[in-house]
Amino acid sequence: MSRLTIAKAITAGLARAMDEDPKVMLMGEDIGSLGGVYRVTEGLKARFGAHRVLDSPLGEAGIVGTAVGLAQRGYRPVCEIQFDGFVFPAFNQITTQVAKLHARSEGRMKMPMTIRIPYGGVIGSVEHHSESPEALFAHTAGLRIITPSNANDAYWMEQQAIACDDPVIIFEPKRRYWLKGEVDESAPPGDPFSASVIREGRDATIVAWGPLVPVALAAANAAAEDGRSVEVVDLRSISPIDIDTITASVRKTGRLVIAHEAPTFGGIGGEIAARVTEQAFYSLEAPVLRVGAFHLPYPPAAVEEHYVPDLDRVLDALDRTFAY
Amino acid sequence: MESRSHAGVVESTLPKHQLLDERGAVTEDDLLSPYTQDITVDDLQHLYRSMTKARRVDEEGTSLQRQGQLVLWVPLKGQEAAQIGSTWPTRPTDRLYPSYREHAVAFERGVEPSELMRYFRGHTAGGWDPEKHNLNLYTVVLGSQAPHAVGYAMGTALDRKAAEDAGTPLETEPEAVVAYFGDGASTEGEVHESMVFAASYDAPVLFFIQNNQWAISVPFATQSRVPLATRAAGYGFEGLRVDGNDILAVVAATRYALAKIRRGEGPVLIEAETYRMGAHTTADDPTKYRKREEEDQWGLLDPIERLKEHLRTAHGVADSFFETVAQENDDLARRMRADVLAMTPPEFVDRFEHVYAEPHALVAAERAEYLEYQAGFEDASDVHGTAAEGVGA
Numbered sequence: 001m002s003r004l005t006i007a008k009a010i011t012a013g014l015a016r017a018m019d020e021d022p023k024v025m026l027m028g029e030d031i032g033s034l035g036g037v038y039r040v041t042e043g044l045k046a047r048f049g050a051h052r053v054l055d056s057p058l059g060e061a062g063i064v065g066t067a068v069g070l071a072q073r074g075y076r077p078v079c080e081i082q083f084d085g086f087v088f089p090a091f092n093q094i095t096t097q098v099a100k101l102h103a104r105s106e107g108r109m110k111m112p113m114t115i116r117i118p119y120g121g122v123i124g125s126v127e128h129h130s131e132s133p134e135a136l137f138a139h140t141a142g143l144r145i146i147t148p149s150n151a152n153d154a155y156w157m158e159q160q161a162i163a164c165d166d167p168v169i170i171f172e173p174k175r176r177y178w179l180k181g182e183v184d185e186s187a188p189p190g191d192p193f194s195a196s197v198i199r200e201g202r203d204a205t206i207v208a209w210g211p212l213v214p215v216a217l218a219a220a221n222a223a224a225e226d227g228r229s230v231e232v233v234d235l236r237s238i239s240p241i242d243i244d245t246i247t248a249s250v251r252k253t254g255r256l257v258i259a260h261e262a263p264t265f266g267g268i269g270g271e272i273a274a275r276v277t278e279q280a281f282y283s284l285e286a287p288v289l290r291v292g293a294f295h296l297p298y299p300p301a302a303v304e305e306h307y308v309p310d311l312d313r314v315l316d317a318l319d320r321t322f323a324y
Numbered sequence: 325m326e327s328r329s330h331a332g333v334v335e336s337t338l339p340k341h342q343l344l345d346e347r348g349a350v351t352e353d354d355l356l357s358p359y360t361q362d363i364t365v366d367d368l369q370h371l372y373r374s375m376t377k378a379r380r381v382d383e384e385g386t387s388l389q390r391q392g393q394l395v396l397w398v399p400l401k402g403q404e405a406a407q408i409g410s411t412w413p414t415r416p417t418d419r420l421y422p423s424y425r426e427h428a429v430a431f432e433r434g435v436e437p438s439e440l441m442r443y444f445r446g447h448t449a450g451g452w453d454p455e456k457h458n459l460n461l462y463t464v465v466l467g468s469q470a471p472h473a474v475g476y477a478m479g480t481a482l483d484r485k486a487a488e489d490a491g492t493p494l495e496t497e498p499e500a501v502v503a504y505f506g507d508g509a510s511t512e513g514e515v516h517e518s519m520v521f522a523a524s525y526d527a528p529v530l531f532f533i534q535n536n537q538w539a540i541s542v543p544f545a546t547q548s549r550v551p552l553a554t555r556a557a558g559y560g561f562e563g564l565r566v567d568g569n570d571i572l573a574v575v576a577a578t579r580y581a582l583a584k585i586r587r588g589e590g591p592v593l594i595e596a597e598t599y600r601m602g603a604h605t606t607a608d609d610p611t612k613y614r615k616r617e618e619e620d621q622w623g624l625l626d627p628i629e630r631l632k633e634h635l636r637t638a639h640g641v642a643d644s645f646f647e648t649v650a651q652e653n654d655d656l657a658r659r660m661r662a663d664v665l666a667m668t669p670p671e672f673v674d675r676f677e678h679v680y681a682e683p684h685a686l687v688a689a690e691r692a693e694y695l696e697y698q699a700g701f702e703d704a705s706d707v708h709g710t711a712a713e714g715v716g717a
Contacts, residue, residue: 022486025482051482051485054525056521056524057517057520057521057524059517059520059521061471061513061514061517062471062474062514062517062518062520062521064471065468065470065471065472065474065475065514065517065518066471066472066474066475066478066518066521067475068471068472068475069471069472069473069474069475069476069477069478069479069501070475070476070478070479070482071475072454072460072472072475072476072479073475073476073479073480073482073483074479075479075482077475089513092465092468092514093468093471093514096465096468097463097465097468097472100449101461102678102679102680102681103449103675103678103679104449104450104461105450105454105461105678106448106450106678107677107678107681108450108453108454108455109454109461110681111681112681141679141687142679142680144680144684164682165681165682166680166681166682166684193685239686240684240685240686241686242685
């Protein structure tokens with residue numbers, strides 16, 4: 001057991017994957033000598049060499065596009081996209097090539113690629129550094145998308161993504177990079193493509209992921225002071241969604257609030273709401289409520305706290321669901 | 325804004341290499357002539373067979389599409405020398421990345437015409453085994469395959485380095501990788517990024533551009549002020565202009581480039597200047613955007629006629645050879661047509677099989693839903709989606 005920040009847990013997870021498989025290599029802007037703008041890959045170039053930790057030219061399509069060829073050659077590339085809002089030059093490669101090559105080749109060509117994307121806001125930065133674009137990728141068949149909310153998941157999900165024969169995007173909650181937690185290096189916490197009930201409750205369920213998981217837990221604690229027992233589900237996997245874990249929780253609690261940093265409109269919350277309504281309609285005591293960002297471009301830092309859901313917005317949604 | 329309607333606004337000092345002139349007579353080229361000295365008449369006859377086979381299949385493809393048997397056909401007529409001339413000098417261990425008009429490349433790599441037709445009949449998004457032929461699948465989003473080729477090339481170099489580091493250096497000659505794309509795709513940003521990455525990592529890759537003068541309806545002058553080969557200098561590697569309708573020049577330039585790449589001095593870019601004699605696809609109408617006189621002018625530069633003339637005059641190849649080849653090609657086209665018509669349509673349910681390499685809950689659930697829905701019909705043959713007739717929806 002080690003007590004690590006999420007960032008250092010990712011570093012350790014990447015290092016272990018590189019130790020165990022010489023075909024694992026990292027690519028990205030500034031990830032070598034600098035160790036990445038968040039220092040997540042710090043020390044890895046010195047340890048594994050410049051040929052396994054590539055300081056790439058500044059081109060996201062080039063990073064992901066060359067990673068396709070490397071994967072075809074038998075490597076397991078791990079691409080870092082420096083910030084969420086910078087992934088779009090690579091959107092074509094990810095959605096038209098990475099996601100489709102296995103199907104296009106009728107199963108002959110695997111695409112064991114990992115794409116790491118630090119995401120989310122409330123970091124006080126400039127435009128394109130604070131977005132949550134997970135829904136844009138979840139809509140594309142062929143991709144898997146996971147997001148850790150704690151150090152142990154971060155440590156293992158990196159390794160599980162790398163070991164997976166499908167392309168996996170890991171959205172890393174960058175404002176939680178410094179959140180510490182226990183990491184159990186002895187055994188993985190199970191299927192990375194599953195949700196996890198991280199706090200049990202009887203009266204309502206909150207589903208959240210990545211950076212909003214601590215907010216959901218805080219909301220559940222606050223609600224407990226009012227005598228409400230709130231269950232918290234860490235979604236962990238955005239594609240596929242482990243809907244069974246969510247519906248099992250809703251069948252028990254009868255109420256569901258989904259919280260994510262991405263805009264509500266067209267977000268993953270809508271997909272979860274629809275599926276829960278289809279599968280657990282008679283268990284619902286209230287409409288499924290979503291808490292997300294507004295249909296606006298991510299705002300300037302001075303006002304971003306009005307945009308990203310916070311504790312009060314989640315508590316407000318809990319109040320509304322209990323009001324039914 | 326109206327773009328320039330003709331190329332060559334900025335004069336290039338890059339020579340255009342040629343080894344066979346328009347009448348099929350040998351011309352000398354200081355750089356490239358040494359690369360054709362060992363080519364025998366048998367070799368030339370092989371090249372002629374390959375080029376005419378591709379053209380015959382191409383004609384049959386258009387015909388099949390017109391008869392409703394293919395969803396689309398992409399003619400290659402006019403580009404046979406560029407394609408065969410660049411593929412023939414490669415080794416089986418050299419990985420090739422085509423775009424979607426490289427039928428002659430595919431045939432030269434052993435892909436059966438009927439395998440390729442599965443794609444154009446709407447039966448598959450792939451068509452052949454990429455590992456068996458060391459040929460990537462067609463890539464329809466223009467330029468997207470260029471970084472794949474560079475990455476694969478980087479991987480071959482990494483493999484060699486790993487073997488050296490392990491004290492067991494590979495004894496095989498270094499592999500080279502070929503990225504095919506056209507004048508239109510050269511504008512795509514991913515092609516630019518590919519060239520930067522290739523230069524930065526000394527990737528053993530050949531960028532082979534078939535400049536067929538037209539990106540559907542947009543002329544080359546709208547893509548570039550200069551020959552595309554001149555762009556290589558901007559990335560710090562060599563670019564060659566060749567007469568793309570001259571099979572010998574294309575073979576020689578490719579041999580020159582591959583040798584250089586295998587010595588670790590790549591990447592290299594070749595721009596083969598050729599012409600798309602037919603339509604962009606069977607859905608296109610070139611009469612709307614280009615003049616008949618231009619087509620006629622390029623018709624005089626037909627790459628197959630040039631090689632045929634060379635075989636006749638320089639090597640005394642008799643008419644019987646050309647007649648035999650034509651007969652073989654007709655037979656092949658007939659067999660291919662029969663194979664196409666006899667193809668078993670795919671089952672929609674199989675589409676669920678390969679979305680992911682590992683089990684996926686949503687795909688499994690939707691497959692089950694689909695099958696349950698289908699089972700609700702009394703007579704399954706009436707159901708849409710099983711492509712029971714024609715080419716499917």
